[in-house]
Amino acid sequence: MANSSHDLAQRLARQAEAVCRRYLFAGRREGSYWRVGDARNTPGRSMFVRLKESVKGPAGKWTDGCTGEHGDLLDVIRESCGLIEFKDVADEARSFLSLPHPGPETDRTRSRKPGAPSGSxxxxxxxxxxxxxxxxxxxxxxxxxxxxxxxxxxxxxxxxxxxxxxxxxxxxxxxxxxxxxxxxxxxxxxxxxxxxxxxxxxxxxxxxxxxxxxxxxxxxxNLLRHAVRFGGAGEVMAAGEGIETMLSLRCVLPAMPMVAALSAAHLSAILFPDTLRRLYIARDDDPAGDGAMATLIDRTQEAGIEAIVISPRLGDFNEDLRLLGIDALRAASRAQIAAQDVARFMELAA
Structure with a gap:
């Protein structure tokens, strides 16, 4: 049946190299094969995808020499995109092949190993x-x-x-x-x-x-108490909500380790490294940011860590950087951090 799993796999096999270039871009072509680390697009050479039909087998088939796993290009799409349901795999295959998406009754369940639960x-x-x-x-x-x-x-x-x-x-x-x-x-x-x-x-x-x-x-x-990290943990660290916010502050404090907790609630709950002695709290100018700041100050006091709040002039530090300029952001930050940290963490930005 057109658009069945078998039909989609055959159509993908006719464009095996194009499929690999899109979904296994961490690898590269070597002769009649595409070499990559695994079906999840990890860099390496242990997995090979046959690009052309030969006496060894049809195009589109792959084998992971490290794990012994094997499959076809639908499996590549599933693994590389982190999909679970076959409907999503088939939809992506049809999009790649520029095929119309049929009604749900035409999708066929496909035997496969369990994928990672969505959002896990x-x-x-x-x-x-x-x-x-x-x-x-x-x-x-x-x-x-x-x-x-x-x-x-x-x-x-x-x-x-x-x-x-x-x-x-x-x-x-x-x-x-x-x-x-x-x-x-x-x-x-x-x-x-x-x-x-x-x-x-x-x-x-x-x-x-x-x-x-x-x-x-x-x-x-799992986000609670964890963060996106820039730089290794030390005695001094800055913590805030957004990725762009912390990267903006990092433009004027390039040597200071920083973390982005992604929300005010998560910021208030971040774990402190054992080495931490001073925490700069990059405050967002809103009620949620004020609440996170207050909670962090209480927690640092209980842990014997010095807390210093750094505030933007506008809504957040990226607004300051974009609208006021890096010199204004540097001057405002210099005025708010401890004197001993100016030379230590701002010297690369001078």
Whole structure:
């Protein structure tokens, strides 16, 4: 039957190399095969996909020499996109093949190994693993357009060119480019991921570079008490809500370790490293930010940690950076941090 799993797999096999270039972009072609780390698009060479039919077998079939796993290109789509239901896999395959999407009665259940539960830490780890470094990608352009130029030590951020987005349970799945941020615990174990879907048409003062969708930012996994981290833990650290907020402050305090907790509620609950002696709280100018600040001050006092609040002149530090300029942000930050930390953490920004 047209659009059955068998038919879709055969159609994908006819375009095997194009499929690999889209969904296994961490690998590369080697002769008649595509080599990559695994079906989740991890860099490496242990998995090979046959690109052309030969005496060894049909095109589109793959084998992971490390694990012994094998399958076809529908399995590649499922694993690389972190999908669970076959309907979603089939929808993505049809989109790639430019085929119409039939009614639900034409979808066929397909025997497969269980995928990671949607929104779970494992799903977050798969999403981050299948993403790529941000250098020369839309993520780098997005950050620079928001005035963020201190892009050192940001391995916690990656780029996914076709990250899935579903407005609600009753809407079709869409794909948008996205910035993927790793949420980690104090041992650097990935517990979740944050997605910022981006506008492929670039930056505007209205969207600020985010995709024109209802909820361009979503998190998944285990977030409570954890954060997106920039720099290793030490005696001094800055903590705030948003990724762009903390990266903006990092432009004028480039040597200071920082964490983004992703929301006011999560900020108030972050875990403190054992080494921490002074915490700078990057306050957002709103009631939720004030509440998180008060809770953090109480918690730091109980832990014997000095807390110093840094406040923006506008709504947040990215607004300060974009609208007032980096010199104004540097001057305001210098006036709010401890004197001994100026030379220690601001010298690279001078």
């Amino acid at each position: 830490p494992e799903a977050a780890r798969r999403l981050f693993a299948m993403s790529q470094p941000i250098e020369r990608t839309l993520v780098e352009a997005y950050l620079r357009n928001r005035g963020i130029t201190a892009l050192h030590g940001i391995g916690s951020l990656r780029f996914h060119p076709r990250c899935y987005y579903r407005p609600d349970d009753h809407s079709p799945t869409e794909t948008w480019p996205a910035m993927i941020a790793a949420v980690t615990d104090l041992s650097d174990r990935l517990t979740g991921a944050h997605r910022t879907w981006l506008d492929p048409n670039g930056f505007s003062e209205v969207s600020l570079g985010r995709a024109p969708i209802d909820t361009p930012r979503r998190a998944m996994g």
